[in-house]
Amino acid sequence: MTPGAGTSVGPTVARRWRALRWGLLAIAVVVGVATVSSYLSAPKPGGRMEATSTSPDGAxxxxxxxxxxxxxxxxxxxxxxxxxxxxxxxxxxxxxxxxxxxxxxxxxxxxxxxxxxxxxxxxxxxxxxxxxxxxxxxxxxxxxxxxxxxxxxxxxxxxxxxxxxxxxxxxxxxxxxxxxxxxxxxxxxxxxxxxxxxxxxxxxxxxxxxxxxxxxxxxxxxxxxxxxxAPQRSEGTDSGGASVGDLIPTQVTWVVWQLVVAVLLVALWKGRRVGPLVAERLPVVVRASETVEGRGRLYRSRRARDRAAEALRTSTLQRILPRLGLGFAADPNSVIAAIAARSGLSPSAVSHTLHGPAPATDADLVTLVRQLDDMERLVAQS
Incomplete structure (x- = not known):
C-alpha cells in the first residue's frame, strides 16, 4: 500500500460515517415516535369493572x-x-x-x-x-x-x-x-x-x-x-404476585453473571481491531470479450445453435426497440412493421431474421449474425 492510500481513504470514510450517522438518527427518531404512539393508543386490558380497562368487561x-x-x-x-x-x-x-x-x-x-x-x-x-x-x-x-x-x-x-x-x-x-x-x-x-x-x-x-x-x-x-x-388483587392474602427474579435461586443468579463475564472476556480476547478501509486493486481483470468468447465456446461445445440464435435475436431487439420508441412488450407484428419502415427491408425478411427457424449449421449462424448486424445498422442510420 502506498503512503497516500490511507490519506485518500480517510475523508471518504468520514463522509460516509457522517451520512450514516444522520440516517441512524432519523431511524431512531421514527422508531421512538412510533413506539410512543403505539403505547399511548394501545388498548389497556384489565379486570372486571376496572376503571382503566378497555376490555369488554372493563369500565x-x-x-x-x-x-x-x-x-x-x-x-x-x-x-x-x-x-x-x-x-x-x-x-x-x-x-x-x-x-x-x-x-x-x-x-x-x-x-x-x-x-x-x-x-x-x-x-x-x-x-x-x-x-x-x-x-x-x-x-x-x-x-x-x-x-x-x-x-x-x-x-x-x-x-x-x-x-x-x-x-x-x-x-x-x-x-x-x-x-x-x-x-x-x-x-x-x-x-x-x-x-x-x-x-x-x-x-x-x-x-x-x-x-x-x-x-x-x-x-x-x-x-x-x-x-x-373494583379490587383487582386480594388484600391480606398471598396473591402470588412474585416476580420472575424472586423465583430464581441466588446460586443461579451468580452462575449467570459468571457466564456473562466469561463471554465478555472471550470477546475481548478474540476481537480484532478494525482499522481504516484500504483501497486495493482487484488481482484479476476479466475483459468483456473473454466472457463473450467463453459463452460462445460453451454454446459451440454443446451445439446449441438454437440457444445462441435466440440470445442474439433478443439482444438485437433490446437495442433496436428504444430507437423505435417501442416497449419490450410490443406486438411482434408492430415491431416488424416499424423495423421494415426504418431500415427499408421487406417485412418478410425482417420476420425471417427475427423469428425464423434456428440455424442448422455454424455457417447459418454466422449468416444470421450478419443479417442482424445489418438490420441494426440500417435502423440506427435511418
Whole structure:
C-alpha cells in the first residue's frame, strides 16, 4: 500500500460515517415516535369493572364520560385508598369482583363515610354494605322498563341488564324498587344506598344499549366526587404476585453473571481491531470479450445453435426497440412493421431474421449474425 492510500481513504470514510450517522438518527427518531404512539393508543386490558380497562368487561368508557361531565373519579386500588379518599359528600362505588371478600375488608368498607352504590354485589357484600335489602327469587333478563318514580331511572328509560339479580326490602323500611327490583335504593342513617343487580349496563360492551349509558351516568354521577373501588388483587392474602427474579435461586443468579463475564472476556480476547478501509486493486481483470468468447465456446461445445440464435435475436431487439420508441412488450407484428419502415427491408425478411427457424449449421449462424448486424445498422442510420 502506498503512503497516500490511507490519506485518500480517510475523508471518504468520514463522509460516509457522517451520512450514516444522520440516517441512524432519523431511524431512531421514527422508531421512538412510533413506539410512543403505539403505547399511548394501545388498548389497556384489565379486570372486571376496572376503571382503566378497555376490555369488554372493563369500565374505561363510563369513567371517561363521568370525568368529561365534571365528576372527579378516584380510582382506588386498595381499601386504604378508599378510606383516605372517601368523605361524607362523596359517593363510593363498589363493584363486585373475585377479590372482594373477607370479613375485615367488608367491615372496613361499611365504616367508610358517604353514599354507596353497589354493583352486582355478592351475598356477603350485600349483607355488610346494604343490610336493608335481600335478594328475591326472581331473575330479570333483557330490556326492562323502570316502573318507578326514581328520577335516575325514569330519565334513562328502558335498560338492558342481561341476567340480573332482583332485590326486595328485608325489613319494614321503605325501599324504592325499579326495573322489577334490579335497581333498589333506600336511606339508612342519612346515607343513600343504591344497589344494582347487574354490571353489564356499566361495562364497555353494554354501555351503548338503549338507556344503559344514561342510567349509569345518573347513578354514578350524582356526586361531584366518586371513589371507584373494583379490587383487582386480594388484600391480606398471598396473591402470588412474585416476580420472575424472586423465583430464581441466588446460586443461579451468580452462575449467570459468571457466564456473562466469561463471554465478555472471550470477546475481548478474540476481537480484532478494525482499522481504516484500504483501497486495493482487484488481482484479476476479466475483459468483456473473454466472457463473450467463453459463452460462445460453451454454446459451440454443446451445439446449441438454437440457444445462441435466440440470445442474439433478443439482444438485437433490446437495442433496436428504444430507437423505435417501442416497449419490450410490443406486438411482434408492430415491431416488424416499424423495423421494415426504418431500415427499408421487406417485412418478410425482417420476420425471417427475427423469428425464423434456428440455424442448422455454424455457417447459418454466422449468416444470421450478419443479417442482424445489418438490420441494426440500417435502423440506427435511418
Amino acid at each position: 374505561r368508557a363510563l369513567v371517561t364520560l363521568l370525568r368529561e361531565n365534571g365528576v372527579t373519579v378516584i380510582e382506588a386500588d386498595s381499601i386504604a385508598v378508599v378510606e383516605r379518599e372517601a368523605r361524607p359528600g362523596s359517593l363510593l362505588l363498589v363493584a363486585q369482583t373475585f377479590h372482594l371478600f373477607g370479613a375485615d375488608l367488608l367491615d372496613r368498607l361499611a365504616a367508610v363515610p358517604g353514599d354507596r352504590l353497589l354493583v352486582d354485589p355478592a351475598g356477603a357484600t350485600r349483607e355488610n354494605l346494604a343490610p336493608g335489602i335481600r335478594r328475591s327469587e326472581s331473575l330479570s333478563f333483557g330490556g326492562i322498563a323502570p316502573t318507578c318514580d326514581l328520577r335516575a331511572a325514569t330519565q334513562a328509560g328502558t335498560v338492558q341488564f342481561g341476567a340480573a339479580d332482583s332485590y326486595e326490602a328485608a325489613a319494614a323500611a321503605p325501599v324504592t324498587r325499579c326495573y322489577d327490583g334490579v335497581l333498589v335504593q333506600y336511606t339508612d342513617e342519612g346515607r343513600t344506598i343504591t344497589v344494582v343487580g347487574s354490571a353489564l349496563f356499566m361495562m364497555n360492551e353494554g354501555l351503548l344499549d338503549e338507556g344503559n349509558a344514561a342510567l349509569a351516568m345518573n347513578l354514578a354521577g350524582t356526586h361531584p366526587r366518586l371513589v371507584w373501588f
